Amino acid sequence: MITVELTNVSRWYGNVVAVNDVTLTVRPGVTGLLGPNGAGKTTVLHMIAGLLGPSQGTVLIDGKPSFRNPDIYRTLGLVTENEGVPGFLTAWEFVLVGARLHKLPDPESAARRALDIVELGDAVNRRISTYSKGMRQRTRVAAALVHDPAVLILDEPFNGMDPRQRLHMMDLLHRMGADGRTILFSSHILEEVEQLSGVVQVIVAGRLAASGDYRHIRRLMTNRPHVFLIQSSDDRRLATVLMGQISVSAVELDPAGLQVRANDYGTFTRALSTVARHHSIRLTGVLPSDESLEDVFSYLVAQ
Structure with missing residues (x-):
């Protein structure tokens, strides 16, 4: 090789x-x-x-x-x-x-x-x-x-x-x-x-x-929020709970699920599973929605 x-x-x-x-x-x-x-x-x-x-x-x-x-x-x-x-x-x-x-x-x-x-x-x-x-x-x-x-x-x-x-x-x-x-x-x-x-x-x-x-x-781009699309058994309740998390800067409810903007990838993903389990909310989908190569490339060119 x-x-x-x-x-x-x-x-x-x-x-x-x-x-x-x-x-x-x-x-x-x-x-x-x-x-x-x-x-x-x-x-x-x-x-x-x-x-x-x-x-x-x-x-x-x-x-x-x-x-x-x-x-x-x-x-x-x-x-x-x-x-x-x-x-x-x-x-x-x-x-x-x-x-x-x-x-x-x-x-x-x-x-x-x-x-x-x-x-x-x-x-x-x-x-x-x-x-x-x-x-x-x-x-x-x-x-x-x-x-x-x-x-x-x-x-x-x-x-x-x-x-x-x-x-x-x-x-x-x-x-x-x-x-x-x-x-x-x-x-x-x-x-x-x-x-x-x-x-x-x-x-x-x-x-x-x-x-x-x-x-x-x-994920290393810490000065730009990470955006997630989250689907759960109770989106409204989960949105209320997530707004109290220090790693979350914004939550928006739409027909596809929750659009969540997080300040730190690792902190948020760890907190999400803990919060969902504590409030008996079942997560059915967690998808990073801004991790395409195009998003990465656009960010780097802008820098």
């Missing part, structure tokens, strides 16, 4: 700082890289992939520098954001060229396996110029997988895919991450990152704004 490590990494272009003092670790499994346009995500991915050298700091893959180190491509697969697939080739020809460039012992079998993984079916013998954007994207993913890499870097991998293709790709990345591969992907679609990755790295204005499970990050 391979780990990717960035330590105090910066990258600048003249007077423009694209990435500023970023330190992060990408471990086996699926990690999402999130940030607004221009935040520095692609620059980070290109430095990991060895396409750019850091202006300062170190970028290591399995303990070895990625820049000017061709050997890393034996264990690294890369899908860039910009399409670079020659339309005059078929998918079979394109992926087979990659297998031969990697000097695999059986390039035909490797190409066939990679194309089967992305489910292009009979279209593998059609010219890529006739493909939809989603099919071209899957062709590029197949080329990145042809040498069975332990590390996979993907920049906006779901671009152009229809819902079925997107679900298939998510399932594929889930399975590869569960098998011990180290996968880092960027996306501007919050739902994709939330559904696919267990760990999130948030880049804002070239800096690492947050790192870890996004729900854990949200």
